[in-house]
Amino acid sequence: MVQDFEIVIIGAGPAGLAAAVRLLEMGHSVALVEQEAFPRPQIGESLSPGVRPIFDYLHAGDLLDDFSYLHNKPARIAWGGGDPALLQPGQRGAGMVVDRARLDARLLAFATGKGLRLFQPARIAASVWQGDKYEFRIRSAEGDQRITGSIVLDARGRNGAPTRERLQLAPASVALWAHVPARAMPDEACIETVDEGWIWGAPVPWEQYRIMVFTDPDSLKSRSKTQTMRQMLAGSRLFGALVAEGLELKTCLVQTYVHMHPWEQQYLRVGEAAFALDPLSSTGLEAAMRFSLQAAVAVHTMLTDNDPTVAKAFYESKLADAVASHHRWTSGYYAEAGKINAHFPFWQKRREFRMEAIPATNAFTALVKQRLAWHPPKPAGEPAAVPIDPLIRFLWDKPVRLSAQLAFSPEFAVTGDRVEVRRALVHPNLSRPLVYINQIEIPPLLNTLGEGVTYGSAIETWCRHIPIPDVRKVLGFLWGAEIVQ
Incomplete structure (x- = not known):
């Protein structure tokens, strides 16, 4: 028997699950295939402050209120020259450190409670495109099952983005990490630049402290992992008391990229199957979940309109914006590291990397290059x-x-919950094109302003469409921004 679904999601990380929950809320039938049993160990425990609003939006905020999670830790930053700066939680936002194995498992249970059809542990043994939908043969301990989906969301992480299909947006680095007892370091996050790269450390659940160094892959060609860790710790002011010997080191390649074909024939990529950010910002999970919510809206729009044109353009635009805005922030932060003249490979390659040399092989990669080259105007300030x-x-x-x-x-x-194309205001005093103020569409209000119309008659006209308190807010904003004069 074949089970039919509108959407099939592959991978049960936060990106796939965020999309699943939203699509279920919008009334769609969703199946998810996950190869591994949960709970599973997972790095990426440090969550940026923007993660909680996303969980709250999904009505899953209580999943972050776990006794084992760490909240409100200060951060000591030695980025470039000068004395290390201590940032209190109120200065850096309410981030947290979680147990990803525990959080991912609880988020999966939350999604299944919403109606998600789960196949786990299971793998896709075969797939075929039938002309208007995909058919999969799912293999698990229960035997083979067949399912179909009109749309597929690939949320397998980096496994969904083979190297040959990635547009590299920065030089690669390699991460080495280990745990030490929590008492070996202060009860705070630490970030520091050193000659060979940079170091991050933070308390993690269960009385441990995670140390992670980022350096150039060439550094490991002539030295062992332990030697590399020892040298980077020795050059540190914040981590110098730690000893590299005896640490159980793990390693992985770190790449910043975007998939060159993220939307193909009703097959969409989300999470690290679509893009991966530099870990410097610690916003990877936030960005992945936020983009998954946008992808869910694109999918809903396509299914509602029975036309992918606007949905696909919206999806690709949001993806290009995500990687471009993050690249601008990362480039600026690396430039502040005080390593502009350093001759170590990590810093030298970042200094010499040229975005204009990135190849544009199709319309999407050309869009990415365009967004990377664009510098947002600096508005005159808040009205x-x-x-x-x-x-x-x-x-x-x-x-x-x-x-x-x-x-x-x-x-x-x-x-x-549908994507539409609307007229937006563009003005030097606006940081971005503006369609709405407090959910009120502004261009139609300006359309009523014929030649010679007074403010009094304009206000009376607007009051026929929106409440007077909203008219006051809109007028105050437009006057303060010098859009109306």
């Missing part, structure tokens, strides 16, 4: 707070003038 009632009295009989610098552009907007 000044305006006392709105005196302003309205002052402007009431005066004609509305739109700024000569105001322009409009087509932009994606998510309305009712």
